[in-house]
Amino acid sequence: MAKTHTPTPQSRGPSEHDIRDQIVEAATEYFGHYGYNKTTVSDLAKAIGFSKAYIYKFFESKQAIGEVICANRLSEITATVDAVTADTTSASEKLRRMFKALVDAGSHLFFHERKLYDIAAASASEAWPSVGHYEAHLKALVLDIVRDGREAGEFERKTPLDETANAIYLAMKPYINPLMLQYNLDNAAQHSSQLSNLILRSLAP
Amino acid sequence: MAKTHTPTPQSRGPSEHDIRDQIVEAATEYFGHYGYNKTTVSDLAKAIGFSKAYIYKFFESKQAIGEVICANRLSEITATVDAVTADTTSASEKLRRMFKALVDAGSHLFFHERKLYDIAAASASEAWPSVGHYEAHLKALVLDIVRDGREAGEFERKTPLDETANAIYLAMKPYINPLMLQYNLDNAAQHSSQLSNLILRSLAP
Incomplete structure (x- = not known):
């Protein structure tokens, strides 16, 4: 029964x-x-x-809990980045805002929530899926912005899209990846703004 | 007497x-x-x-000995960079060669002389004068190359020279600084070449 x-x-x-x-x-x-x-x-x-x-x-495991914490925090950052870039039609402005939002979020985490920053750094160091998803999302966003900018005539169209988007991501990466960001926090706002200018000059038609 | x-x-x-x-x-x-x-x-x-x-x-102190070892090795790298850039008149080619020589030297140190790489990393981490001189030398070299390229009509002249040279240095830095290079060794040759292309596009007149 x-x-x-x-x-x-x-x-x-x-x-x-x-x-x-x-x-x-x-x-x-x-x-x-x-x-x-x-x-x-x-x-x-x-x-x-x-x-x-x-x-x-x-x-x-403890890491399984850390993974969820890390994924939650990175989701918050990508949501912020998505929101600030959705709010303008200019592809140049989208790239600028994306980079600035990432530097601001990373710096905030480092200076105000250092213990959570350390979880993100562990995640990057041990290549947890959460950081992999985060980087993939941001790379895809750069590619979308460059493609839109090309279609709108804002950016050059001569170079291979994939390589160009990847190079832009590489230029931003020292301010995105938590392991590298810790060495770039001095004048991060000024330096990332100078790099934005360089990136945008490289995209001129 | x-x-x-x-x-x-x-x-x-x-x-x-x-x-x-x-x-x-x-x-x-x-x-x-x-x-x-x-x-x-x-x-x-x-x-x-x-x-x-x-x-x-x-x-x-032990550090004083480490300083001399580090300075000697960094001098060898800057001598190589100076030699490969002196050997061409094209400013674009100078920048490409400089970046490639730095990536090659850093990768070699990491993979073949790891213990000496660790001295360089300690030096960068603790801001020994040797790494300061090294970075200053390379920054000055970038500035010279950009200035020469402007004078030869190879590069744009609209942007402030200092800021432009600094932004180029920042884009190269993840492959120069030993603390950051360790996170960028995968596909370093390909990635630095993509960044060279981005940098040179940003300098187009």
Whole structure:
């Protein structure tokens, strides 16, 4: 005879989702305060009031939690970049705003949320998927902007689109990649603006 | 009555200079094999067959020895860059060759003389004068090339020379600075060539 009142997967789903969110939120705060590298899942469990085993039901490792934190933060940055670039029709202005928004977001993370910056740096260092997705999104955005600028007659059309977009991404990368940004924070706003000027001159028709 | 046969400073000079050279040469080999960070002046003294006190007569610290090793190696790289750029009259070609020579030298150091690369990285991290001089030399070279290219009608003349040269240096820097180069070694030759193309397009009259 079949048991009654067994929770169905459907009904457990949302609740599991909520608990995952709760763990990620608590972990963001905890890692943001004590640092990702110095914290264990046991420390985190104790702070949230869950057992370590219970957390492992939802995340297979500390890195799995770090991945979600990192992906959330990078999503916020790409949302900001998407918003500032959507707000103008000029391709040149889109490139300028994109670069500026990335430098601002990276600098803010470094100077005001250093412990979360360190998670992003770990992510870049160990090539977690979150940073891979982030870089792919930004590369695709550069390519879209250059293509639009070409179609609008704003940019030159003689060079191969892929190579040109990639070179622009490479020029921006020292201010995007957390491992490299730490060496470029002095005068980052001024330097990235000078690089924007160089990039835009290279795109002149 | 004055003593006779007291060595004059002049006669001691060359011999002190020789001993300094001898220490630097031995230290280059020793650090190159065992690593700079893991080696003490005592280890080095033992390997050379000098007393630690004797080495301290010539160098006030391990860093002072590292400085000379680093400066020597960076001088070799700038000599190579100077030679490859002197060999052509085209300013565009000078910039391309300069960038390529720097990427080749940095990659060689990383892959074949990793322990010496680590000294250069320490030098960049702690802002030793040797790396400061190196960067200043390369910045000045970029400025000279851009100025010559403007005078020859090869490059545009509308933008401020200083800012333009600085932006070019910034685009090259991830492949020059040892701390950043380590993150840019994948496809470094191809990527730096794409950046050269971007830089040269930005300089078109």
